[in-house]
Amino acid sequence: MNESLTNKRHTLAHLLAAAVLEKYPHAKLTLGPAIENGFYYDIDFSLGDAPNDTDLKELQKAMKKLLNKWTEFTHEKVSAEKARTVFAGNQFKLELIDEIEKKGEPITLYTCGGFTDLCRGGHCEHPKEELNPDAFKLEKIAGAYWRGDEKNPMLTRIYGLAFETKEELEAYEKQVEEAKARDHRKLGKELDLFTFSELVGPGLPLFTPNGTLMRDLIVEKIMKIQSQYGYVKVTIPHITKSDLYKTSGHWDKFKDELFHVKGQSDTEFVMKPMNCPHHTQIYDARPRSYKELPLRFAETTMVYRDEQAGELIGLGRVRSITQDDGHVFCTVDQIDQEVENIVNVIKQFYTSLGMFAEGKFWVSLSVSDPNEPEKYLGDKENWKKAENMLEAVAKRLELPYKRVEGEAAFYGPKLDFMFKDAIGRERQLATAQLDFVMPSRFGLAYTDNEGKKQTPVMIHRAIAGSLERFMAIMIEHFAGNFPLWLCPTQIAIIPVSEAHASYAQTVANELRAAGFRVLLDTNNESMGKKIRQAKQQKLPYFIVIGDKEVESVSATIESRDTGISEVLTVKEIIAKLAAEQNI
């Protein structure tokens, strides 16, 4: 967010406050910052009437009218005493004044169009000239506790949207509308992909047959790609003695955020919130030689994190998180090739989704912050070497990368892949992370070619990340119109009447034998209804079988994406779909 836009948004918060005081003179102002898409102001209306959503239009009109008089901002530095006089009776502002005074910071009052507010500054200097009255809009009203603490009084928060231009505001509103239509919770229900149960609990999705098939398709696609690079599957339990995390070092940092597990014995178990410590134990099951390295373990498995109930959103944030996880154990010299392999897997996978394309993603080369070396564990030379290796791979593979200092994990630098979805939202999905810390904490070793013990390096990698979040993002990105390979059902076959059922069955059998997922719709309903259902279910293709098709031993196939109908032989259909599927 650029500073000029932030200043405009902040100015609008002042303007809103002025308009509110005109109409609700009993209102007590509190805080009104700029935010990502505009601004808000939290106001205490407890001494009289409060506005509701229907009053926003009028307030907005009042803001625009006031704006004509808001020609120039002035400000003055005042004593705490003076400030207390100005805001007498407003306990919120008085609390703020006390705090600023305690910190020894200057207390400033900003005034425009006759309206004065306690403020640190950051406004347009000439609001009337600089603000476009068509580029902002009051959006909605919500409740908010004073300073976000539920022990404090509840205030009224008025939200506004604000952009540079009317067009940008409209584009934003359209994106929000689009996002609503694509909401994965809504589409997930319509496409019958997952469900929640009150008896099971929030954040714990249950996947229906369709949703499970989609999960499996994702996992199989990734596994098929990465098995070319020597990844092999392993399997671990979902709980562990806390000793595992005491050794890994996670215990001290995260023990309060874990799900703790208690049986009849005294043993302290926890649910795993990540898989790497377990995977080290498979590495450590027997002595390893350099000849075995790299070892590449992959596993799709659920981890559990105690997310706050209020933060759970459909599949977007859950408590049972299926990770498509993988860990490479290798020598320092092997890092370069292994990271290249991971990038290649990411490339192949996201290409199959049409997302690995120019302008649709960028890569964060997340490195350490040279100003805060104490934040990072491990040998400095190794860090430098590793950061350079990651950068070399990024360059060699011509990735659109940016070096972002301070974004490394505490255990090593990483490559984070940031993808733009269909309506412009940026999502971090795939990642490759070097780790110099965990192998030595677990005392992992291999014997090198001179018979000496060495410590391997670990690379953590995720392709889809959490399957739940990935599915949520894909549902919204494609608005349910998934690419062929990702569709639980790919083709509906609709015989026109019973007379065509037997040939339709033949076509279905042939397509199934070729590996396609086919719904043969022989329900006793009209063809029109069946076609509508296939379209509602967003199936990529439907095939109609009538007299013409039976006679010519062919099938009429219509595409969801192009709307084009073609009469093809089954063999031609198989070739066409196979080509589309194997992108």
Added chain:
Amino acid sequence: MNESLTNKRHTLAHLLAAAVLEKYPHAKLTLGPAIENGFYYDIDFSLGDAPNDTDLKELQKAMKKLLNKWTEFTHEKVSAEKARTVFAGNQFKLELIDEIEKKGEPITLYTCGGFTDLCRGGHCEHPKEELNPDAFKLEKIAGAYWRGDEKNPMLTRIYGLAFETKEELEAYEKQVEEAKARDHRKLGKELDLFTFSELVGPGLPLFTPNGTLMRDLIVEKIMKIQSQYGYVKVTIPHITKSDLYKTSGHWDKFKDELFHVKGQSDTEFVMKPMNCPHHTQIYDARPRSYKELPLRFAETTMVYRDEQAGELIGLGRVRSITQDDGHVFCTVDQIDQEVENIVNVIKQFYTSLGMFAEGKFWVSLSVSDPNEPEKYLGDKENWKKAENMLEAVAKRLELPYKRVEGEAAFYGPKLDFMFKDAIGRERQLATAQLDFVMPSRFGLAYTDNEGKKQTPVMIHRAIAGSLERFMAIMIEHFAGNFPLWLCPTQIAIIPVSEAHASYAQTVANELRAAGFRVLLDTNNESMGKKIRQAKQQKLPYFIVIGDKEVESVSATIESRDTGISEVLTVKEIIAKLAAEQNI
């Protein structure tokens, strides 16, 4: 165990006691029952010397010598007072006498060969005639707490083996020897299938790449078979609010045996010890019509049970239990066909293991006990109907079944499949269970063809049961010599020298393209060593590639099971292995 053999074993416990007292007059006898493979006697030696394993031979000799004088048992009923005189100084026997007196039962003393013991009876009348001195053997010495309570004194338990004949004793000893050689913990390590970590905890196996592949092979085999019968996969989390089990009724019965899960909130979570209640919630995600039934949900997923640390044995009993679980929701009229389908899946699967054969298994038709109707929930008419249906299927499919009263679950009757392993041990593996209770507890419903709400029936089914236990049993049954389809690696290809490496690679590629799991062994070691390794790893086949093979574009393949070598073309090898694999 027949009564006569039990009596012999019990008689031998007396004989052991007599021999012990001869050599260790300070010993205090406690209890000496017959057990499954012989007998034991728990004896307190705290007042003097105690025997150890090397003394067993001599004790055994003494028993055989005494046996000559043990011509006839006599017994007398005595007063508690008299009994207390006989066993004065033996606090254990005195405790038993007190108990018998309190219960008002008769106190009897049994005597043979001059040795008298407090006993309820159950002996050979003429030990010298009836006991074969070559059919018993003292086995081992162990510690045991008086009456199994660790707060009581530790006693010395002497175990003896005893059978009707010398041959039976030898056969049993051979079986034990065989079982030791086949122990899945030993073979699992040698074949690198799984491992345990002290940091993760007991009963929580970690599966290596080989072991994971084997798990997947089992799961895929079952899924491939049952997908023909309309089974579809679903996915559930491993935890749930306790509400789910409060509704299912499991909470009251099993809450103390569950792993309880605690996060930062007050919500009471538990780890799932079974999957059926979760699966009902997927059924219940939307209204169902009779047209959708039967719905057949399958899932391979871990459940967690808080087994006592002392009872955990390798993969045989674990805390993280992977169930190959499945639940059918259907109408009463559909039960017959669905059970038949399940039996067919079981038949196909166990046929591929060579276990579904005459004399190698039987089926327990586990029905209710008419004398204890209060043990069973649900409508009696339905029970009768269901038991008859199961029996009809068993008859129609010519299953070798026995009706076993009292073995039904509380919620419905079942078919339990009992298989004999290679060394004669019987294992319950597959099962199909009817359930009239859970659907109504969860208020599950479907709309029938008249638009009325009906309650579906549930069928619980398992094919392999727990994957861990199944693997343990298979490892021991096959002694690691798995059938071709179940082998993580199926074929080793061994080039004689570097000159043959390129052709060996071609052969490997062709076999891999045909779907076989091939190890191309290009390590810098002698051919002899490579062949030994392939044999140690119990690979079903190894192929040697030398000059002869390169010239004739063929391969010499040797079978693990027959030891026969053949020179075949790669095409012939593929045809041969495909035929073997698709049994």
